[in-house]
Amino acid sequence: MLATDEDILAKAEEWRKAGKGVAIATVTETWGSAPRPVGSHLVIDEDGLFLGSVSGGCVEGEVVTEALDVIGDGKSRTLEFGVADETAWRVGLSCGGRIKVYVEKVD
Amino acid sequence: MDIALLSAMNAERAARRACVLITDTANGAQRLVKGADVASDALADVLDAALRSGKSGTVDVDGKSYFLTVQVPPVRLFVIGAVHASQALAPLARVAGFDMTVIDPRTAFATPERFADVTLLAEWPQDVLPGLKLDRYTGLACFTHDPKIDDPALELALAADCFYVGALGSRKTHARRVERLQAKGFTEEQIARIRAPIGLDIGAVSPAEIAVSVLAEIILSLRKKPLRAEKERAGAAIGASA
Numbered sequence A: 001m002l003a004t005d006e007d008i009l010a011k012a013e014e015w016r017k018a019g020k021g022v023a024i025a026t027v028t029e030t031w032g033s034a035p036r037p038v039g040s041h042l043v044i045d046e047d048g049l050f051l052g053s054v055s056g057g058c059v060e061g062e063v064v065t066e067a068l069d070v071i072g073d074g075k076s077r078t079l080e081f082g083v084a085d086e087t088a089w090r091v092g093l094s095c096g097g098r099i100k101v102y103v104e105k106v107d
Numbered sequence B: 001m002d003i004a005l006l007s008a009m010n011a012e013r014a015a016r017r018a019c020v021l022i023t024d025t026a027n028g029a030q031r032l033v034k035g036a037d038v039a040s041d042a043l044a045d046v047l048d049a050a051l052r053s054g055k056s057g058t059v060d061v062d063g064k065s066y067f068l069t070v071q072v073p074p075v076r077l078f079v080i081g082a083v084h085a086s087q088a089l090a091p092l093a094r095v096a097g098f099d100m101t102v103i104d105p106r107t108a109f110a111t112p113e114r115f116a117d118v119t120l121l122a123e124w125p126q127d128v129l130p131g132l133k134l135d136r137y138t139g140l141a142c143f144t145h146d147p148k149i150d151d152p153a154l155e156l157a158l159a160a161d162c163f164y165v166g167a168l169g170s171r172k173t174h175a176r177r178v179e180r181l182q183a184k185g186f187t188e189e190q191i192a193r194i195r196a197p198i199g200l201d202i203g204a205v206s207p208a209e210i211a212v213s214v215l216a217e218i219i220l221s222l223r224k225k226p227l228r229a230e231k232e233r234a235g236a237a238i239g240a241s242a
Helices: A007-018 A060-073 B003-014 B034-038 B044-053 B084-095 B145-158 B173-183 B188-191 B209-221 B230-242
Strands: A021-032 A041-045 A048-053 A077-082 A098-105 B018-022 B030-034 B059-061 B064-072 B076-080 B100-104 B118-121 B138-142 B164-167
Touching: A007 A041, A007 A048, A007 B003, A007 B084, A021 A060, A021 B064, A041 A060, A048 A060, A060 A098, B003 B018, B003 B030, B003 B064, B018 B044, B034 B044, B044 B059, B044 B064, B044 B118, B044 B209, B076 B084, B076 B145, B084 B100, B084 B209, B100 B145, B138 B145, B138 B209, B145 B164, B145 B173, B164 B209, B173 B188
Parallel strands: B076 B100, B076 B138, B100 B118, B138 B164
Antiparallel strands: A021 A041, A021 A098, A041 A048, A077 A098, B018 B030, B018 B064, B059 B064
C-alpha cells in the first residue's frame, strides 16, 4: 500500500488542539523482518492513550512509556529495539527484526 | 513537531494531495514541502523520488541526513467497462493494493454477480467521475471499445492528469479516437499520454493475460519516471506545434 488510511495523525492534531500533551513516534529504520514499515506512526497522549503502531504490538508499551517522558521534558529521542539490543530480554521483537523509532513532542 | 506542521500535513491528506515532512536528523529541525512545491525545492530530486515510491525513509544529501515522512494519497483505479478483462483485473488489482472501481452504464454487464468483491457503479462515466475527484494518484483504463462510454472518461482523466490513462482497442480504433480528441481541443502531448494499444506487450491473449499486462503497465506508470525518450518526444511535439 502506498499510504495508510489510518487517520492517526489527524487524531494527534485533535488531541493537541484539545489541550493535551501529545507525542508522535515514527519508525525511521528497520532491519530484517520488521512488522511495520518505515514511516509508520504511533501517537500518544499525556494519559498514555495511544493509536497506531510501530510494531506488531511487541514494543508499543515501551514506546508509550518513553513518549510520556518526551511529553514531559519536550526532548525528542530515538529508540532502538531488536534482538541485538540487550533490552530484547525485556521488550523485544519476537520476529527477530530490529527497528529504530523517533519520538517527538507536538508543540 | 510544530502543531502547524501537523495541521498542514493533515489538511494535505484530507485534500488527497501529496506532501513530504523533512526532519534534519542532526538537530530535529523540520519543514513541510507540498507536492506542488517539490520541483522548486532544493531537495527536488530526492523528494520527487520519494513521492514516486510513496515510501518514507532516510536520505543523505551533501553530508546531511534527513528523514522524509512521505504522505501520498492511496492510489485508485477506475476501470470503464464491466467486461471479462475487468473481472480478471479486479482480484489482481486488489492483491497489488489498488482500490479499484468498475464503471459501466450497461446494466447487463454491471451486475453484482459478475463483480462480487469490487466497487461497481452502473452509471455513465461523465455522471459519476466528476464527483470522484480524479487526480494524479488515480489511474483509469477504458475497456468498453464504445466511444460513447470510453471517450468521456478519457477526456476527464486527461484533464485531471491521472498517472495512468489506458484504452483498449486496435491501432486503427485508437487513430480514430485521437482524431476525436484532437477535434475536442486536446493537445498532442495530452493525447500521447494515453496508453494504446493498452497493456505491456507480453503477447497477452486471454482476458486474464490482458489484465496482467494492464496491471503491469499501471505499476510501471506509477513507479518509474517517464523515460527520457518519451520526454524528448513530448518536447519535440510541443516545439513542432508552437
